[in-house]
Amino acid sequence: MAIYKFFVLAFRDLWRNRRRTILTLVAVSLGLALVIVMNGYVSGVVDGVLRNSIEFQTGHLQVRSNSYEEEKLSLLSRDLLDNPGPLASKINGMTRVEDASPVLWSSGVLSTILETTGIRVTGIDPNSSIHNPFRNGMVAGEFLTGDDRGGILIGARLAESLGIGVGQKVSLVVASSGERPKEGIFTIRGMFATGIPSYDDNTVLMSLTQAQAVSDTGERASAIVIMLEDQDEAGSVAAALKQPGISTLTWKDLNSVLLESVASGLGFYYLMYGIVILVVAVIIANTLLMAVFERIREMGIFAALGMKNRQVLLLFELEASILAFIGISIGIMLGSAVVLYLAAVGIPVGDIGASAGDLALGTTLYTKFVPGNILYLSAWTFLIILLVSLYPASFASRLEPVKALHAV
Amino acid sequence: MPIIELKEVSKTYKTGEIETRALNRIELIVEDGEFTALVGPSGSGKTTLLQLMGCLDKPDSGEVRLAGRDVTRINANSRADLRRGKIGFIFQFFALVPVLSAYENVELPLLLNNVKSKERKRRVMELLEAVGMTDRTRHRPDQLSGGEQQRVAIARALASQPLIVLADEPTANLDTDNGARAMEIMQNLNRETGTAFIFATHDPRVISYARRVIELVDGMVVDNGVGVGKEMLH
Numbered sequence: 001m002a003i004y005k006f007f008v009l010a011f012r013d014l015w016r017n018r019r020r021t022i023l024t025l026v027a028v029s030l031g032l033a034l035v036i037v038m039n040g041y042v043s044g045v046v047d048g049v050l051r052n053s054i055e056f057q058t059g060h061l062q063v064r065s066n067s068y069e070e071e072k073l074s075l076l077s078r079d080l081l082d083n084p085g086p087l088a089s090k091i092n093g094m095t096r097v098e099d100a101s102p103v104l105w106s107s108g109v110l111s112t113i114l115e116t117t118g119i120r121v122t123g124i125d126p127n128s129s130i131h132n133p134f135r136n137g138m139v140a141g142e143f144l145t146g147d148d149r150g151g152i153l154i155g156a157r158l159a160e161s162l163g164i165g166v167g168q169k170v171s172l173v174v175a176s177s178g179e180r181p182k183e184g185i186f187t188i189r190g191m192f193a194t195g196i197p198s199y200d201d202n203t204v205l206m207s208l209t210q211a212q213a214v215s216d217t218g219e220r221a222s223a224i225v226i227m228l229e230d231q232d233e234a235g236s237v238a239a240a241l242k243q244p245g246i247s248t249l250t251w252k253d254l255n256s257v258l259l260e261s262v263a264s265g266l267g268f269y270y271l272m273y274g275i276v277i278l279v280v281a282v283i284i285a286n287t288l289l290m291a292v293f294e295r296i297r298e299m300g301i302f303a304a305l306g307m308k309n310r311q312v313l314l315l316f317e318l319e320a321s322i323l324a325f326i327g328i329s330i331g332i333m334l335g336s337a338v339v340l341y342l343a344a345v346g347i348p349v350g351d352i353g354a355s356a357g358d359l360a361l362g363t364t365l366y367t368k369f370v371p372g373n374i375l376y377l378s379a380w381t382f383l384i385i386l387l388v389s390l391y392p393a394s395f396a397s398r399l400e401p402v403k404a405l406h407a408v
Numbered sequence: 409m410p411i412i413e414l415k416e417v418s419k420t421y422k423t424g425e426i427e428t429r430a431l432n433r434i435e436l437i438v439e440d441g442e443f444t445a446l447v448g449p450s451g452s453g454k455t456t457l458l459q460l461m462g463c464l465d466k467p468d469s470g471e472v473r474l475a476g477r478d479v480t481r482i483n484a485n486s487r488a489d490l491r492r493g494k495i496g497f498i499f500q501f502f503a504l505v506p507v508l509s510a511y512e513n514v515e516l517p518l519l520l521n522n523v524k525s526k527e528r529k530r531r532v533m534e535l536l537e538a539v540g541m542t543d544r545t546r547h548r549p550d551q552l553s554g555g556e557q558q559r560v561a562i563a564r565a566l567a568s569q570p571l572i573v574l575a576d577e578p579t580a581n582l583d584t585d586n587g588a589r590a591m592e593i594m595q596n597l598n599r600e601t602g603t604a605f606i607f608a609t610h611d612p613r614v615i616s617y618a619r620r621v622i623e624l625v626d627g628m629v630v631d632n633g634v635g636v637g638k639e640m641l642h
Contacts, residue, residue: 005519012507301503304464305517305564306492308485401464405499 006311010318013291021323024287028327028385029334031280035273035377036335037342037367042269044343044368045361046262050255052196052360055133058254059225060234063087064247068222073107073120075177080104080220081246088224091241096233101128102221104211108174108181110154110204112162119158119204121174123211123221130227134192134205141166141190148207151189155200159191166190172204176216184214195362197351277381281388284323288316288392299396300404309397316396320389324382332378342367410473411572411604412438412461417470419456419627430456432627433470438572438606443598444633445618446608453627454608455576461606462495462574463487475571492520496565496603498575498594502557504549510536510560511545517567535563538600539593555586562593566603575607579614591617 014021054060068079081087084102091100104123109116124131126144135143139156152172159165166188173183186206194200212218228237234250241248252259292299302312346364414436421428430453438444438461446454459465460472463479464487472480479490496517497503504513514535518528536542539559549557558578565573575594579587595617598605607614615621623631 002519009505009507016507297501297503298505301499301505303488304462304491304497304499304503306488306490306520306568308488311520402459405464 003314006315006318007322010315011322013295013315014319014322017291017294020287020290024284024323025327025330027283028280028323028381029330031276031283032328032331032378032381033335033338035276035381036331036374037338038269038272038276039373039377040335040339040342040367040369041347041365042266043370043373044366047368048362048366049258049360050251052194052362053255053258054231054251056194056196056199056360058251059130060228060231060251061226061238061241062249062254063091063224063226063241064222064249066245066247068247070105070222073105073175073222075106075175075215075217077177077217077220080217080222081224083219084221084224085219091224091226094237094240096229096237098227098229099129100224100226101125101130102208102224104208104215104217104220105222106175106211106215108172108204110158110162111171111173112164115162117158117162118202119154119172120202121172121204121206121211121214123208123215124205125208130225131205133194137192137194138190139193141188143190144205144207146207147209148189149210149213150185150187151206151210152186153190153192153205154188155203156191156193157197157200158202159188161201164188172214174211174214176214178216182214182216195364196360197363198360273377273380277377277384278388280327280381281385284320284327284385285388285392287323288320288389289395291319292316292392292396295396296399296404296407299399300401300407303399303401303404313390313393313397316393317386317389320385320393321382324385328378328381331381332374336369336374339367339369343369409440409476410437411440411442411475412436413471413473414457414460415471415473417460417467417472419453419460419465419467421456430627431460431467434627434629436622436629436632438604440571440604441598441602442604442606442620443595443618444604444606444620444622445615446606446622446624447610447615448624449610451626452624454624456627457624458574458576458606458608461572462497463490492517493568494571496568496570496573498558498561498565498573498578498607500577500580502549502554502561502581504557504560504564506549509546509548510541510552510556513549513560514563514567517564521568531567532563535566536560538597539563553586554582555589558582558586558590559593562590562597566597566601569601570603572604572606575605577609577611578607579609579611584613587611587614 065079065081068074088100088102091097106121108119108121110119127146144151144153164170168188169185171183172186173181176182228234231251238248238250299312343366346366348364350363414434417431417434419431421430448454460467467480471478474490511532514532515528518531536545539562541556541559544552544556579590582590591614594605609615620633622629622633
């Protein structure tokens with residue numbers, strides 16, 4: 001018998017109990033929509049945190065001295081890059097490189113009349129496009145200039161907590177390569193708001209020359225931060241930059257803790273997806289099982305007409321497929337609409353990023369629409385529904401004709 | 409030529425710990441083209457006998473032959489193949505598929521037998537005409553009266569040109585007029601197509617249509633064909 005005839009029979013059978021079918025479809029679509037939104041949320045958060053880290057901190061690549069460890073913020077000459085300018089220029093000349101710029105990191109303490117707080121000092125080349133994320137996040141005052149001596153930029157949240165503003169002077173004690181830290185009075189040239197509490201609360205920017213002078217590091221830098229036109233080229237560019245005495249780290253190396261956390265966290269989310277999908281599949285299987293019990297005598301009629309067991313199985317699997325297809329289609333539309341909306345509007349989460357440690361978590365989280373993931377989840381949902389539906393389908397196919405015909 | 413042969417056929421049903429002997433060493437032959445009534449009180453084994461003849465069930469002992477072939481111990485799929493191609497069924501409760509129209513119900517056995525579209529259409533319309541249902545082809549069972557449904561069921565039973573049609577109390581749910589009409593249709597089709605009909609009944613008006621009457625009592629054949637059915641009425 002042509003399969004499309006079975007399909008017609010299966011489709012019509014579904015609407016014999018319209019209410020039950022509609023409720024089942026609602027369950028399927030909401031279940032998948034939930035999974036899609038969860039996936040969009042996780043993808044968006046991970047993508048956002050990684051993007052923030054790359055844009056504001058690590059770049060796509062970093063060139064460092066072999067012995068440099070960022071956690072320690074060492075200013076010892078052996079740990080720094082000596083005269084990084086020519087190397088940065090050379091890297092800038094490479095075809096796949098968007099920009100490369102030396103930076104100097106150190107720790108410090110910012111003091112006002114009222115309060116003192118620990119901060120991270122970053123010496124930057126203000127003319128480099130690598131620091132555009134900070135430039136674009138300026139909310140007051142002006143960005144630094146290349147030869148600025150005495151000016152700093154601080155986060156707007158930090159400024160607000162310290163009760164200071166643009167034009168005011170603050171005391172800044174900065175670690176140095178010498179035995180003792182050095183203190184200086186700096187003027188707040190401007191304030192930035194990146195939307196990432198871990199940066200806005202803890203970061204002070206000054207010109208690289210200023211940072212080098214304050215920390216007695218001469219013409220050295222902690223690293224050359226590199227942004228590429230395509231982050232997938234990081235590996236090959238890193239290989240091209242290999243030379244003795246320096247390390248070249250890709251964004252994956254520089255964000256390894258984050259990526260490992262994501263990998264282990266994803267396992268939990270996959271489990272959640274699996275549970276939701278399984279619940280959806282069981283709902284469909286239950287719907288079919290109820291249909292089987294209602295139609296036992298009809299199974300006897302089919303048997304009397306000579307329909308084989310596998311054809312009865314096919315009939316119920318087709319019913320499951322139709323339910324799955326319609327439910328999944330609605331679920332995809334619903335879930336995608338929510339993800340796209342939240343990708344544009346975002347989910348305000350306030351200061352959660354402040355307690356996220358080094359994670360570059362913003363005050364607004366955005367979902368990410370990943371069609372490939374949606375198709376993947378939908379395909380798995382469809383497959384699991386078909387598998388779970390084998391139970392009621394095989395139950396129907398194994399009914400003895402005589403017993404089925406005499407069922408009430 | 410014998411269409412159905414039963415030799416020493418017995419069947420016992422077990423419900424919990426209670427065993428019921430439905431058929432007891434039945435010996436029976438049904439010839440090609442017969443129009444035979446199977447009569448007996450409730451519980452005499454009529455339905456069980458029809459089920460064994462129709463390969464819906466297997467006997468516990470004995471032998472069942474269909475058109476000369478031993479079908480006693482064949483597997484479920486083979487029995488399904490036989491029912492699809494060689495046996496038609498008519499049930500007391502009409503047994504039409506509710507979501508299919510009259511046309512589609514009659515077409516179903518032909519689809520299961522992979523008959524081509526053109527031939528299917530010809531055959532379905534031919535049968536619906538024979539049972540007087542050409543103006544109701546698109547109606548679903550819930551839009552048909554009991555008599556109309558049974559006529560569609562009769563057409564469906566003959567769709568695959570079976571060797572034999574087995575009808576279990578075909579007029580039990582019909583009024584007198586519709587019951588008579590159904591029997592007349594079956595009688596005409598029996599004459600025209602040569603298909604054997606066996607119908608289980610305890611309705612004397614139905615028995616009168618039969619050319620042969622087999623009487624069952626307590627799972628045994630007590631009369632293997634009394635002759636003209638009208639004699640039974642008296």
